[in-house]
Amino acid sequence: MSLEKFSYDNRTVKWFAYAATFWGLIGMLAGLWIALALAYPPLNLGYAPTTFGRLRPVHTNAVVFAFVGNGIFMGVYYSLQRLCKARMFSDLLSKLHFWGWQAIIAGGALTLLLGYTTGKEYAELEWPFDIAITVVWLIFGANMLGTILRRREMHLYVAIWFYIGTWVAIAMLHIVNSFELPISLFKSYSWYAGVQDALVQWWYGHNAVAFFLTTPYLGLMYYFIPKAANRPVYSYRWSIIHFWALIFIYIWAGPHHLLYTALPDWAQSLGTVFSIMLIAPSWGGMLNGLLTLRGAWDRVREDAILKFFVVALTCYGMATFEGPMLSLKNVNAVSHFTDWTIAHVHVGALGWNGFLTFGILYWLMPRIFATQLYSRKWANAHFWLGTLGIIFYVIPMYWAAFTQSMMWKEFTAEGQLKYQFLETVTTIVPMYALRAVGGMLYISGVALMIVNLVKTIRSGSFVADEPAEAAPLPKVAAVTHGKAHWHNWIERRPLQMVAFSLVVVAIGGIIELIPTFLVRSNVPTITSVKPYTPLELHGRDIYIREGCYTCHSQMIRPFRDEVARYGEYSKAGEFVYDHPFQWGSKRTGPDLARIGGKYPDSWHYNHMLDPSSMSPGSIMPSYPWLMDDRVDKSATPAMINAMRKLGVPYPHKYELMANADMEKQAKEIAASLKKDKVETPPDREIVALIAYLQRVGRDIKEAPAKTAMK
Amino acid sequence: MKFINYLQSITGVSVYPLTSLLLFTLFFTVASIWAFRADKGMMDHVSRTPLDHDDSQSL
Numbered sequence: 001m002s003l004e005k006f007s008y009d010n011r012t013v014k015w016f017a018y019a020a021t022f023w024g025l026i027g028m029l030a031g032l033w034i035a036l037a038l039a040y041p042p043l044n045l046g047y048a049p050t051t052f053g054r055l056r057p058v059h060t061n062a063v064v065f066a067f068v069g070n071g072i073f074m075g076v077y078y079s080l081q082r083l084c085k086a087r088m089f090s091d092l093l094s095k096l097h098f099w100g101w102q103a104i105i106a107g108g109a110l111t112l113l114l115g116y117t118t119g120k121e122y123a124e125l126e127w128p129f130d131i132a133i134t135v136v137w138l139i140f141g142a143n144m145l146g147t148i149l150r151r152r153e154m155h156l157y158v159a160i161w162f163y164i165g166t167w168v169a170i171a172m173l174h175i176v177n178s179f180e181l182p183i184s185l186f187k188s189y190s191w192y193a194g195v196q197d198a199l200v201q202w203w204y205g206h207n208a209v210a211f212f213l214t215t216p217y218l219g220l221m222y223y224f225i226p227k228a229a230n231r232p233v234y235s236y237r238w239s240i241i242h243f244w245a246l247i248f249i250y251i252w253a254g255p256h257h258l259l260y261t262a263l264p265d266w267a268q269s270l271g272t273v274f275s276i277m278l279i280a281p282s283w284g285g286m287l288n289g290l291l292t293l294r295g296a297w298d299r300v301r302e303d304a305i306l307k308f309f310v311v312a313l314t315c316y317g318m319a320t321f322e323g324p325m326l327s328l329k330n331v332n333a334v335s336h337f338t339d340w341t342i343a344h345v346h347v348g349a350l351g352w353n354g355f356l357t358f359g360i361l362y363w364l365m366p367r368i369f370a371t372q373l374y375s376r377k378w379a380n381a382h383f384w385l386g387t388l389g390i391i392f393y394v395i396p397m398y399w400a401a402f403t404q405s406m407m408w409k410e411f412t413a414e415g416q417l418k419y420q421f422l423e424t425v426t427t428i429v430p431m432y433a434l435r436a437v438g439g440m441l442y443i444s445g446v447a448l449m450i451v452n453l454v455k456t457i458r459s460g461s462f463v464a465d466e467p468a469e470a471a472p473l474p475k476v477a478a479v480t481h482g483k484a485h486w487h488n489w490i491e492r493r494p495l496q497m498v499a500f501s502l503v504v505v506a507i508g509g510i511i512e513l514i515p516t517f518l519v520r521s522n523v524p525t526i527t528s529v530k531p532y533t534p535l536e537l538h539g540r541d542i543y544i545r546e547g548c549y550t551c552h553s554q555m556i557r558p559f560r561d562e563v564a565r566y567g568e569y570s571k572a573g574e575f576v577y578d579h580p581f582q583w584g585s586k587r588t589g590p591d592l593a594r595i596g597g598k599y600p601d602s603w604h605y606n607h608m609l610d611p612s613s614m615s616p617g618s619i620m621p622s623y624p625w626l627m628d629d630r631v632d633k634s635a636t637p638a639m640i641n642a643m644r645k646l647g648v649p650y651p652h653k654y655e656l657m658a659n660a661d662m663e664k665q666a667k668e669i670a671a672s673l674k675k676d677k678v679e680t681p682p683d684r685e686i687v688a689l690i691a692y693l694q695r696v697g698r699d700i701k702e703a704p705a706k707t708a709m710k
Numbered sequence: 711m712k713f714i715n716y717l718q719s720i721t722g723v724s725v726y727p728l729t730s731l732l733l734f735t736l737f738f739t740v741a742s743i744w745a746f747r748a749d750k751g752m753m754d755h756v757s758r759t760p761l762d763h764d765d766s767q768s769l
Contacts (some may be wrong), residue, residue, distance in 0.1 A: 083759055157759040226760045236757035240745040245738055252730060270727040277734070504737075511730050 053547025315351025
C-alpha cells in the first residue's frame, strides 16, 4: 500500500509547553507567597488583591488549570498525533484552543485578584469564564476527535482512551457544577443551595482531581514512559482494566470530602466504599507504569527523565493510597480541616503532576528542537532539588496536621478544652515557615529547568512541521471476525468510546446526585431558619469576595471537642438559603458556623481592622479597605430577585423596599458600634460584613423551642 | 429556575449504595474476563504503538 506523506504540528506543542512552564512558575510563586504569608502575616500587605483569601484561589487555579492544564494539552497534542499517525485535525482549532485557554487563565487570574469569585473551590471563576471554558473545551474536543477520526493507525492506544475519558468527564462535571444565576457581569449565585451545593461541588472538586489531574496524566504516562524507557507498557491487559475501572469508580467517591457533615449518611458511606475500591485500579496503573521500566533500572540511575517518572509514579501511588485512607471516617475525623489535606494534595501536585510534566518537558523539548538537552547534570540537580522540596514541603505539613488535630481534641481532667484555637495555630507557625523552605527548593529546581531548557532551545532549531509518512487505514478491518477481540468494537471506534465513557461516568454521577436532589427528606427543613436580610446578603457577598472560606469552615461536626468549642453541630436544614454553600475545607482559622452573637459588633470591627489587636498572635490578614468602601446599594434589587428566582422566599416586590430595610439595619449596627466608641458611617462594607457574621448560625440558636423538623 | 425536591422520599434509600456496588462488580468482572481473553498477538501489537515511529534519538 502506498504511504501518505504528512507532517506533525510541533508549533502548538511548543506553545503549550511554554505556557505550562510560564504559568507553572507563576502558580508556584503565588503558592510560595501565601505560604510565607501564613508564617509572616505582614506579607498580606494590607491590600485586597494580595491577601491570602484572594491569592489562594489564584494559586490553586493557576496550578491546576494553567500549569497542569497546559501540561495536558502539550502532552496530548504531541502524543495524539503520533499515536494516530495524523496531523492535528485543524491548525485553526489548535490556535483557538491555545489562545482561548490562555485568555481564560489571564482573565481568570485578574478577576480573582479583583475579588470576583463564585466562592466554590476549584471552580471560582465567574460565569463568563465558565461559558468560555465550555467553548474552549468543545474546541479541544472537536480537534481531538477530528484527529482520531482521520487516523492512520487502526487501534486506539490506551493513552487515547484516557484522553477521551478525560474530555467527556470534565465536560459533564464542569457543566453540572457551573449552573449559576448571573446578577451582573462578574457575579452570580449558585443554582444549588446548602447541602446540595456541597454535594455537587465536591462531586466536581473530587473529580476535577480525578479527571484533570489524574486521568489525562495517566494517558501521558502510558505514552511517555514507554517512549523514555524505549519498551512497551508492562501489561496492556492491565491498562484496559485500569482505564475502565478507574473512570467507573472515581466518579462515585466525591462525598468523602463531606464526612461527618450534614450530608445524608448513605451518601457518605457510598463515598467511603468507592474510595477504598479506588486503591485497586490506581495501584494497578502505578505498578503497570513502574514495571514498564523492568530491565531498564540501570538507566534510571543515569537518566534524569526516568528518575522524574519513577518519583512521579511513586507519588501517585502514595497519594492514591493515602486518599482512600483519608476517606475512612476515623482517619478523616483527624485529618479533615487540617494541613493533612494540604500535604496530601501536594504529594499529588508536586510529585505526580509536577514531576511527570518536568520529565516530559526534558524529553520533548530537545526533540522538537532537534538537539540534545543542554545539561544532563542540571536536570539531575533539578531532580534532587525537586525531591528535597517535596520532602521539606510535606513532612512539616503532616507534622502540623497531627499536632493541631490532637490539640483541638484535647480536654483537661476537668472536662474543659485544653487549648484555645489560637494556641493551636501559633504552635504550628514554625511548620508553615519550614514548608515555605520546601516550596523554595522546589521552585529553584523549576528555575534551573527553565534555564536548562532555554539553553537547549538556543542550541537547536525548531522543527515546526515534522515530516512523517504512514499508510492510510484500509477500508475493511484486516482481522477476521471470529478472531477479533471484543474490545475492538469500542477501541477502533472513537465515537463509541466517547459514548461508552459518558455512560460509565454518568452512572456514578446519577446514582449519587439524584436521591439528594430529588428527595425532600434528605434536607429536613427547620422553621426558624429564615432568609438573609439584604444587608446580611451584602455581607455574605463580601465574605465570599475576600475568600474567607479558604481559611474558615462553617460546618461543626458532631464531635465532643467541636461542639464544646463552637456550639451545636451543623444541620442540613440550616443551609437551605446558602447560594453558594460556605462550608469550607480547611481551618487555618476557627470554624464560624456559630459565630453569630458570640462577640460584640465592635469586636468584629477591630478584629477586621487589625486581627492581632483582638487575638494576639493571629495570622489573619487585616482588611482596612472594608472600613472605607461603600456597600453597592444599586445591586440590592438584582440580588433579591436572583435569590427569589433560586427559591429563597422573599415577599413579592420586596426588592423595592430592600434598600430601606438595609439602611435601617446598618444604622442599628453603626449605633451599636458607637456605644463601643467605634465611629463608622452605616454605608460601609464592614457594617454589612458584621451583619452577616452576627447572623451566621443564629437561627437555630435563638429559637430552639420553635425548632421543628418537618 | 427554582430548585425543587420532586419526591418526598425513596423507600429504602440504602438500596442506592448496594446497587452501585453491584453495578461495579458486574462491570469489573466483565471487563476483566474480556481483557484476559484477548488475543496475545493483538495485545503485543497495540502495546507497541507508541514505539512505532522513530523519534527515539538519545539525549
